[in-house]
Every structure is written in structure tokens, then in C-alpha cells.
Amino acid sequence: MTTATIFVCISCRRSSGDDEESSDQPGRGLVETIGARLRGDGRGGVAVTGVECLAVCTRPCTIALSGANKWTYLIGDLDPDRQVDEIVAAARSFAASENGIVPWHERPASFRKGVIARVPPLDHKELL
């Protein structure tokens, strides 16, 4: 059963090489790498889906962690070559959590630094 989905932005561009005109879309590879890792290691309730534009644009790679009745977290500045282990581990912690809020000390450094935003689940009520 899927309890967390990693949405990976496949649209944002990253400059590549010395040529200012050169760029790639690193999210496309990241979807494939995470998918292969989940197939190899066991999904652990986690799915991955590429998305055309999470509208962040300036902080590739950008992902969102979403799940039913959970807070949604948007994380940017992720390195698709070095941080796949952290992304998959963080998604598993998120999937295992009750409400999507993973204790701060259990979050990898990339997730602490890269937070772009979070959104509560729809039934969230705050006491003001």
C-alpha cells in the first residue's frame, strides 16, 4: 500500500558545462533512479511520479512528499547524483509517520536546508 508519493519535478533546468546555453533537466534522471532503487530495495509504501512543473523552477532538483492525511513537504536543491539514498530514506520516514511531520533530528541535512514550503492536510484545524 502506498502511503507516500515522491513527486519529482522533471521540468526545471540546470546549467551544465561551461557553455551558458547548455542545460539539462536533472529531474528526469532522478525519477528513473529513485524508481529503480524502490524496485530493488522494496517500495516500503513509497511511490515516485514525475511531474511537469512544480512551479519552483530555480531550485532543481525539486520534489514534493505527499500522502493521504499528511502534511505535504516541498524540498529543493537536491543533488540527483549524490542524494538518492537520502531522498528514499526521507520518503520512507515520511511514509511511516502518522501525519507527515518527521522529527527534525531524523531528517537528512539536505531536507533540513532545502525546505521550500509545507502544506497541512485538508482537515487541518488550528487553534488560534
Added chain:
Amino acid sequence: MTTATIFVCISCRRSSGDDEESSDQPGRGLVETIGARLRGDGRGGVAVTGVECLAVCTRPCTIALSGANKWTYLIGDLDPDRQVDEIVAAARSFAASENGIVPWHERPASFRKGVIARVPPLDHKELL
């Protein structure tokens, strides 16, 4: 029936006055103002809820528009004194939309400029 919720961040601070130490939390007033507007004009399927921290922090006021089976939109840099009409109108357009994606030409200028991120609904599948 509520088909859209405006989550307003009540935590982020805005400097106020000449004193660098002075700041207020404009989201707190914005929740009240939107709530009064919805009670006065009719809710139109829209609810408003204050939230302790949407984790954007640097672009007050920040809101999220959320709804079942809709894309979620995060919008920042909103002026709580001048843009309440735009916020409520945009939330009504969002509520009336099928999937949360309001046509570009129907979005107020503040929403075009202020987009921080968007996240698809959980059942979103992209053809890659």
C-alpha cells in the same frame, strides 16, 4: 460544501516601522479579514484556516490553496491590506475549477507573480 481551503501562514514576520527590531505577523490579521469577507459575501465553497508555519518564512503573507482532488498552490508576497479581494476571488475561481488549475488570464496579478510552488493531487499520473 467546502471545495477550497485557504491556509494562511500566521507565523511569518514582517518588519514594521523604522525600528529594525519591530515586526508583526500580518497573517494573523489576514485570517480574520478573509473570514469576515466570506461570512459577509457568502462562502462560495471557500473556507479559511490559519496555520502555524507554511515554512516559506521570507515572503509574507503566504497562503496555500488546497482542495480535494485538486492541485495545491502556494502563493507569497500578498498584501493583507490591499489584496483581500484578489485572494477571495482567486480562491473562488480555484474552488470552481475541476482540478485547481485556473486559466492564467483569470488569475490576479498577485497570484501570477507570487507563485512559490504547486503540488499535484495524490492520484496524479504523468505520461513521461
